[in-house]
Amino acid sequence: MEKALIEAKNLVKTYGEGEGLMYALNGVSITVYEHDFLVILGGSGCGKSTFLNMIGAIDKVDSGEIIVNGRDIVKLNDRGLTLYRRNEVGFVYQFFNLINDITVYQNVTLAPGSRNKERAEQLLDSVGLLDKKNKFPRQLSGGQQQRVAIARALNKPSDILLCDEPTGALDDASGKAVLKLLEEIHNEGKTIVLVTHTREIAQMANRIITMKSGQVVSDVRNENIVKAEEIEW
Ligand SMILES: Nc1ncnc2c1ncn2[C@@H]1O[C@H](COP(=O)(O)OP(=O)(O)O)[C@@H](O)[C@H]1O
Numbered sequence: 001m002e003k004a005l006i007e008a009k010n011l012v013k014t015y016g017e018g019e020g021l022m023y024a025l026n027g028v029s030i031t032v033y034e035h036d037f038l039v040i041l042g043g044s045g046c047g048k049s050t051f052l053n054m055i056g057a058i059d060k061v062d063s064g065e066i067i068v069n070g071r072d073i074v075k076l077n078d079r080g081l082t083l084y085r086r087n088e089v090g091f092v093y094q095f096f097n098l099i100n101d102i103t104v105y106q107n108v109t110l111a112p113g114s115r116n117k118e119r120a121e122q123l124l125d126s127v128g129l130l131d132k133k134n135k136f137p138r139q140l141s142g143g144q145q146q147r148v149a150i151a152r153a154l155n156k157p158s159d160i161l162l163c164d165e166p167t168g169a170l171d172d173a174s175g176k177a178v179l180k181l182l183e184e185i186h187n188e189g190k191t192i193v194l195v196t197h198t199r200e201i202a203q204m205a206n207r208i209i210t211m212k213s214g215q216v217v218s219d220v221r222n223e224n225i226v227k228a229e230e231i232e233w
């Protein structure tokens with residue numbers, strides 16, 4: 001039996017009101033299983049980031065349940081949500097979201113609970129950037145900045161990495177390096193949820209969910225997983 005890490009049930013999120021009311025999520029149910037490399041695919045505006053932000057507790061749903069480790073995180077209070085974000089999910093964003101006036105090393109160790117010096121150095125080494133630890137983000141390329149952001153996300157006790165268009169701001173070579181890194185991280189045991197509009201990237205997933213207009217339109221196992229190295233887009 002596969003173990004469910006996140007069970008999102010019937011999520012609804014609307015924006016606007018009256019004539020301007022729109023459903024960013026219109027009854028989305030998605031279960032993330034332990035050790036999934038789940039890619040959620042869909043065109044711009046279909047609700048991918050909204051979904052990721054809900055399961056990452058960055059934003060709140062209007063209704064629905066998100067069961068993680070036996071409790072519904074929708075019902076957590078602010079303190080509970082802070083601890084959830086800190087300990088149970090790592091986030092990687094399209095535009096890296098690094099803090100620009102502190103060093104790479106400080107970015108990786110900033111979050112409370114992540115101040116383990118040795119671990120931070122190991123992580124920077126594993127993303128190939130230990131020699132850049134005293135640089136500032138602006139001194140690095142986009143691809144390097146994204147690898148710092150991945151090291152930051154890994155410097156948490158969480159089992160799950162949520163990635164929102166992680167290659168969206170990168171050139172092809174840097175994008176591929178980031179995908180290879182995510183593949184390695186998955187092979188080492190992390191569960192990954194990656195949302196993208198780039199169809200080719202879904203080839204590396206073991207499961208592919210397609211969304212359209214705030215709904216899930218398909219949820220399939222990928223029988224033909226392609227290595228990041230071989231993906232072209
Ligand atoms: N803060 C917001 N205010 C109003 N509308 C929003 C907001 N965030 C997202 N939306 C709308 O919700 C829909 C889904 O957005 P999003 O989840 O960002 O899509 P995707 O990530 O798939 O491109 C879009 O129509 C978008 O315009």
Ligand SMILES: [Mg+2]
Pocket residue numbers: 048049050164165
């Ligand atoms: Mg998005």
